[in-house]
Amino acid sequence: MLEELLDAGHTGAEYDAWLIDIGEGEQFGSGFTEINPNSKIPALLDLTGPEPVRVFESGSILLHLAEKFGAFLAPSGPERTEQLNWLFWQMGSAPYLGGGFGHFYSYAPEKFEYAINRYAMETKRQLDVLDRQLAERPYLGGDTYSIADMANWPWFGQLVLGRLYDAAEFLDVDSYTNVVEWAKRIDARPAVKRGRMVNRPWGEPSTQMPERHSPADFDSIGSDKNRQAAE
Template sequence: MSQSSYTPPKVWSAPGEEGGGKFGSINRPEAGARFEKQLPVGEHPLQLYSLATPNGVKATIMLEELLEAGHKSAEYDAHLIDIMEGDQFGSDFVDINPNSKIPALLDRSGDKPQRVFESGAILLYLAEKFNAFLPQNPAERTECLNWLFWQMGSAPFLGGGFGHFYAYAPEPLEYPINRYAMEVKRQLDVLDKQLANNSYIAGDEYTIADMAIWPWYGALVEGKVYDAAEFLQVQDYKHLARWTETIAKRPAVIRGKMVNRTWGDKSEQLHERHNASDFDNKTQDKLES
């Protein structure tokens, strides 16, 4: 339907799959499990169920950073959840995350398994569990959390707003693309100004704030989401570009981006991760050779 001809009805009803764009086949207005499905469980206490979207990458980067820093008990199993196939609506997954979104974490190290859902909550949970990547000084901790929650509130305008209407909607519409492009460029400017005087997002220390923000905004600056780098003129944000490049070179970030990835170069796809050696032996190019 064209931009000028739609009049909202008095009572909304869900459109058919053909009217929902790329995700029309899985989006519904009801929550809860749609079918029974048992999730696999590996040998480690930490069980991650995810996909290498920007939100999923936050969790795998954090886990790989913890291991890189010497926290051996951060070993984990990462199981693939194919959101386009609707895996997130299986009964076991919904038991861990009633919101049916990836990533979802189950920590079996205690007397009772602890579920953790929402990517920001997973970052904070792991930071507190391992006393890592979260400053202990109250003022510095607060600044880190300021930016962690900034990402939680800002990224929906980038993904569900700009990304959807620019890249996924059934037809391009000028008003929503302009509306969300304006907001995303404002957000890029917020980050660029913050990074003009700081090595990392929350100061001189690499923290979970960087791990939350980089998978979304770093990917945008690198031109790896929505094919919108030229449209948004991301090269104008010099400080953000410097930070993006710095984070991208970290070994744990390189590994974290590979976990639960099912697209792109096969040497960068590790569909499931159960051991550190999987990065050398079980990427898709090795499995298919």
């Protein structure tokens, strides 16, 4: 969202992105829990006003930024409502994909057929819901790319592009043709390509940016400076 805002000319969206290493428990430190008492990432501290404003939960962050900059969310009317429908749909649906299917299919120390099948069927049902929504419109909220797409794409878009849980074949994601086309359309956006690198300390060096404090940091991707930040 922040990279999209910058691409759209909103210079006030310039930001610092700090890596919180959840593997080391940094989300439980007092500095972080002051921003998000639930100890989850991501969290945002907006310092642009007279007083700092803490914002936590992805949906709240997206809505806060959309309203602050007047971008990627219709200002009023049915289009705004539809975009918010799909923003909040993601909040209720993604836990079944992540904590449900993702956990039992990829991370659980034991493979329980019932749990895998249960959450696989729910994930496929959700993909079908998205596929039907995208059959007659390019984006979830209608004709315009919005925070609804930004919220759903990292989950369902990454899934159908084969980047999530190594489960594309198992879930037959190619059969959801409208979702695949939507996912590719968003994946091609320059701001999305940059955003996927931010706070990423793994993978190929050319895709890593553990911290991001200015646009110039993209020029150092893969450099010793970037590797030191990852360490």
